[in-house]
Amino acid sequence: xxxxxxxxxxxxxxxxxxxxxxxxxxxxxxxxxxxxxxxxxxxxxxxxxxxxxxxxxxxxxxxxxxxxxxxxxxxxxxxxxxxxxxxxxxxxxxxxxxxxxxxxxxxxxxxxxxxxxxxxxxxxx
Numbered sequence: 001x002x003x004x005x006x007x008x009x010x011x012x013x014x015x016x017x018x019x020x021x022x023x024x025x026x027x028x029x030x031x032x033x034x035x036x037x038x039x040x041x042x043x044x045x046x047x048x049x050x051x052x053x054x055x056x057x058x059x060x061x062x063x064x065x066x067x068x069x070x071x072x073x074x075x076x077x078x079x080x081x082x083x084x085x086x087x088x089x090x091x092x093x094x095x096x097x098x099x100x101x102x103x104x105x106x107x108x109x110x111x112x113x114x115x116x117x118x119x120x121x122x123x124x125x
Contacts, residue, residue: 002023003033003096003114005093005094005095005119006022007119013123014086016083018080018082028076032098034046034106035094036094037091049105069081087125093118096115
């Protein structure tokens with residue numbers, strides 16, 4: 001499956017932003033989709049993940065209560081709605097795909113076979 005992330009830009013603190021991850025190729029509903037982020041000078045870290053049918057989601061502690069991951073398999077797109085943004089959320093955000101069902105979140109980026117190109121946004125204080 002091929003992924004393309006978009007939706008980045010510049011947003012003020014406490015603002016909102018929605019990222020999209022468009023998938024193409026194989027049946028997207030077969031894949032668990034996960035958002036990662038990488039801030040300058042830091043390692044890539046897990047943000048949120050969603051099962052193929054959209055019924056199961058998991059979040060990083062930093063995202064819990066502020067971010068919502070969802071998907072529309074009819075449009076082969078996964079979304080990350082981010083509210084109450086903080087400067088610490090500034091990063092390049094990547095979506096990644098892992099074939100199979102979601103029982104427990106997979107935090108390691110090495111476990112994902114397909115990656116989008118990343119979309120960057122900055123939260124200004």
